[in-house]
Amino acid sequence: MIMAKVYITLKNGVLDPQGKAVQHSLESLGYKGVSDVRLGKYIELKLTDIHRRDAEERIKEMCERLLANTVIEDYRFEIEV
Amino acid sequence: MIMAKVYITLKNGVLDPQGKAVQHSLESLGYKGVSDVRLGKYIELKLTDIHRRDAEERIKEMCERLLANTVIEDYRFEIEV
Numbered sequence: 001m002i003m004a005k006v007y008i009t010l011k012n013g014v015l016d017p018q019g020k021a022v023q024h025s026l027e028s029l030g031y032k033g034v035s036d037v038r039l040g041k042y043i044e045l046k047l048t049d050i051h052r053r054d055a056e057e058r059i060k061e062m063c064e065r066l067l068a069n070t071v072i073e074d075y076r077f078e079i080e081v
Numbered sequence: 082m083i084m085a086k087v088y089i090t091l092k093n094g095v096l097d098p099q100g101k102a103v104q105h106s107l108e109s110l111g112y113k114g115v116s117d118v119r120l121g122k123y124i125e126l127k128l129t130d131i132h133r134r135d136a137e138e139r140i141k142e143m144c145e146r147l148l149a150n151t152v153i154e155d156y157r158f159e160i161e162v
Contacts, residue, residue: 001116007123022124025147031139033130035082042088042121043103049114058112066106 002047002055006067006077009040014072043067055079083128083136087148087158090121095153124148136160 010016016038023037050058059077068075091097097119104118131139140158149156 009123009125019124022147026143029143029146031143033128034126035129036125036127038125040123040125042090042123043100044090044117044119044121045115046117047114048116062107062110062112065110066103 001081002050002052003080004045004047004055004059004077005080006043006045006059006063006075007040008043008063008068008073008075010038011072011074040073041067052079052081082162083131083133084161085126085128085136085140085158086161087124087126087140087144087156088121089124089144089149089154089156091119092153092155121154122148133160133162 019037019039022039023034026034026037045059045062047055047058056079059079063075063077064070100118100120103120104115107115107118126140126143128136128139137160140160144156144158145151
């Protein structure tokens with residue numbers, strides 16, 4: 001079994017209103033010095049019936065086709081066997 | 082400046098309908114052998130005016146008070162200076 005950890009983040013320059021909301025919430029809780037907050041997604045996938053050597057290509061394809069919106073998002077992933 | 086990467090995941094045993102939806106979408110795209118999908122959040126925080134030695138405690142507190150719902154979610158974080 002292969003476990004993949006996928007991190008999806010907004011590209012630089014794409015506004016992140018949800019991150020801004022979290023930043024303001026932290027400020028109103030009294031945390032000063034929070035200069036930026038960016039929110040992304042973290043996805044854990046478990047894959048069976050696949051060889052390690054094919055997993056990278058497969059997961060890349062999953063990210064491109066479904067998991068990430070590559071117009072505004074970047075993705076990276078780690079594979080654990 | 083300190084950069085923190087916070088990972089928030091659902092606790093084991095907590096149902097993840099969003100993860101299930103992604104799993105079914107992957108299956109309907111033709112990806113067989115996806116045995117589990119869990120969705121979490123990934124948060125990047127930039128903190129200024131704080132020493133490295135205080136950052137851990139501060140971020141833990143932010144997670145407990147705002148970023149994670151500790152009844153159903155776990156969190157972990159990494160700090161980069």
